[in-house]
Structure formats: C-alpha cells, structure tokens
Amino acid sequence: MARVFSGIQPSGELHIGNWLGAIRNWVALQDQYECLYCIVDQHAVTGQYDPASLALRTREMAIGLLAAGVDPNGSLLFVQSHVPAHATLAWLLTTIAPLGELERMTQYKDKSQRFESVPAGLLCYPVLMAADILLYRAEKVPVGDDQTQHLELTRELARRWNRHFAGGDAFFPEPEPILSPARRIIGLDGQAKMSKSLGNTIAVTETPEQIWDKLRPAMTDPARKTRKDPGTPEICNIYALHRHFSPEATVTEVAVKCRTAGWGCIDCKRVLADNMIQALAPLRQRSLDLAMRPAEVTTILADGAATARRLASETMAEVTTRMGFLPEAS
Ligand code: AMP
Ligand code: TRP
Numbered sequence: 001m002a003r004v005f006s007g008i009q010p011s012g013e014l015h016i017g018n019w020l021g022a023i024r025n026w027v028a029l030q031d032q033y034e035c036l037y038c039i040v041d042q043h044a045v046t047g048q049y050d051p052a053s054l055a056l057r058t059r060e061m062a063i064g065l066l067a068a069g070v071d072p073n074g075s076l077l078f079v080q081s082h083v084p085a086h087a088t089l090a091w092l093l094t095t096i097a098p099l100g101e102l103e104r105m106t107q108y109k110d111k112s113q114r115f116e117s118v119p120a121g122l123l124c125y126p127v128l129m130a131a132d133i134l135l136y137r138a139e140k141v142p143v144g145d146d147q148t149q150h151l152e153l154t155r156e157l158a159r160r161w162n163r164h165f166a167g168g169d170a171f172f173p174e175p176e177p178i179l180s181p182a183r184r185i186i187g188l189d190g191q192a193k194m195s196k197s198l199g200n201t202i203a204v205t206e207t208p209e210q211i212w213d214k215l216r217p218a219m220t221d222p223a224r225k226t227r228k229d230p231g232t233p234e235i236c237n238i239y240a241l242h243r244h245f246s247p248e249a250t251v252t253e254v255a256v257k258c259r260t261a262g263w264g265c266i267d268c269k270r271v272l273a274d275n276m277i278q279a280l281a282p283l284r285q286r287s288l289d290l291a292m293r294p295a296e297v298t299t300i301l302a303d304g305a306a307t308a309r310r311l312a313s314e315t316m317a318e319v320t321t322r323m324g325f326l327p328e329a330s
Helices: 016-029 051-068 085-094 099-104 106-112 120-134 145-165 208-215 237-245 248-259 265-292 294-323
Strands: 003-008 034-039 076-079 140-143 176-179
Touching (some): 016 034, 016 051, 016 140, 016 237, 016 265, 051 076, 051 265, 051 294, 085 294, 106 120, 106 145, 145 294, 208 265, 237 265, 265 294
Parallel strands (some): 003 034, 003 140
C-alpha cells in the first residue's frame, strides 16, 4: 500500500470548509492507502500566535479529526512536535534549499507583508513541510491547491538530496499531490474562503441552535434586496452550501424557488440548516463522546507519536549515514 502523509494546523476548529475541502478526503483515503495524519503545531508557531491556547487547540483539532472519521486503528494520528525528527530533517534540508525559491513562494510573499521584521521561520515553513513528508518517504499528499507550490518544492528537495547524498538513487520518493475534490468553500460572509481567522465559519461540532444563528444572518445573493426579488442561485453562497449538504432534488428545487422568488432567503436557509444539522450530527456526537474521554485522546496521540518516531528513526538512520555524520556509538 502506498503511503499518504498530510498535515493540518491546530487552528482548534474543524469547520465545514476544511472538512469538505480536505478532511473528508483524508478519511476516504484510509481505505486505499497507509495514512499518516499530523497536527502540525510547529508550523503554527511561524507567525504571531497565542502560546496559552496552542495545546488546547491541538487537542481540539485531534478530537475534530477523530470525530470526522480519522481511524487510529488503521491510520496514524499524531502531533508534529512529539516527533523531534521533523525539525532535525528540516534543518538538514535547509542546507540544500535554494533561498531564491523560498522567497518566491506565494504564501511567503503574502504572509511576510504582515511583518515589519520577517521571522526566518516563515521563510523556512515549506522546508519543514517537506521534512514532514520526506521523513516518512510518503508518496501521496492530499492538499488544497494553495499547497501545490510547497509540494513542488518538496519534490525539488527530494531530487536534490538524492543527487547529493544518494548517488541519484530515489531514496526519497518525489511525492505526488492528491488534490481535494471539493472546491474552495466560501465563508458565511459570502466573500472570502471560509477560515477561522476570518470568523466566517461553522464548526462541525456546533449545536443546531448555533448553526441556525450563523446561517440566519449569512450573506446571500446581494442583488436580492426584498422577498419578492428573484435571485440568482449561482452567485449565492447558501445555494453553494446546499450543493454540499442537500439531496439532489432539493438542490434543484432551491434553484427554481430562488429564481422565481417562490422562497425567501430565510426559507432557503431553514432547509439548508436542517440538512446541515443532520449531516453534522454524527460528528458532533462523536466529538462530545471523545471530549468526555480525554485519556483516550491522549493515548491515541501518544501511540501515534510512538509509531511515527519509530518510522522516522529508520529514515533518519539512513539520512545521517548518507550525510556522513559520526554515529553516537561506534
Ligand atoms: P487550514 O484549516 O486553513 O489549515 O486548512 C486545512 C486544509 O483544509 C487545507 O488543505 C485547506 O486547503 C483546506 N481548507 C481550509 N479551508 C477551506 C475552505 N474554506 N474551502 C476548502 N478547503 C479548505
Ligand atoms: N502547510 C499545510 C497547510 O497549511 C499544512 C502542512 C504542514 C502539510 N505539513 C504538511 C500538508 C505536509 C501536507 C503535508 O495546509
């Protein structure tokens, strides 16, 4: 079975954007691949962040992933900082990473604008990501299209390392992306990508009341000013969400009722809320169950890290030998 690796930052909240856009796919891949899923807390410290909530956000993300169906019996779920070899390999890879290419990464160019003094960790972020993947010699990496440039760099670093230290052998495979089938999920503002930092999300664990409180004021077709104006479903984010949560027949009905002003936006949202609440109910239940059994989550993460450390040490033994380091005992 080919090996899959992917990572998610501990934003604390699994929302319907990252669930539909990524995690549902992670869950599906477990049937076909050996999957390693990592909560990348060391990536999460490359900008300003809140140390007081990092541990909690990490646990909450673990609970979200387990509730969504990441299965610790078949896959590995672990926290990046629990496996120190990620940072060790990242350091070794910085020594062959072309500075110019790091500076050309779109995400770096974007995020570095927000700093007066840019931390070097932000520049090296994609090298740590490459280390995450190469440490397990993973062949497939499910990612959103915002990460394909980082994956291309990972392939480049694999090629370079192989050329320098493995005589051109493919010690590190060049990992291929598995692009997520779902497109960008737009947030409740109807404008930007759904994202915790923008406050336009619905978490997969929210109560039916919370879901309704968020959907009720959500942005629809801005041209539809009154109940009697017909709307254009294609430009309405509520319609887009229907396509993810409602049955085919409902989606068709929504489009007709919107175009003919048969339903007002609030009617349309009620139907969406019902379907969304139903779709998320099992995730919410599982996450409530897990939250009541914190020791079980701790054990899952500890077991995952122990196995990951073992796999990582096999790779690192080869890497340090081929790079010529003196073994501790020889
Ligand atoms: P994040 O939570 O932003 O770290 O993203 C984790 C994963 O979910 C990445 O692969 C993203 O591409 C994906 N993702 C996050 N937000 C969205 C969204 N609004 N729509 C689609 N995919 C998303
Ligand atoms: N950079 C990725 C993101 O922001 C997260 C990530 C870190 C990752 N390491 C990874 C994804 C390795 C895939 C493989 O979404």
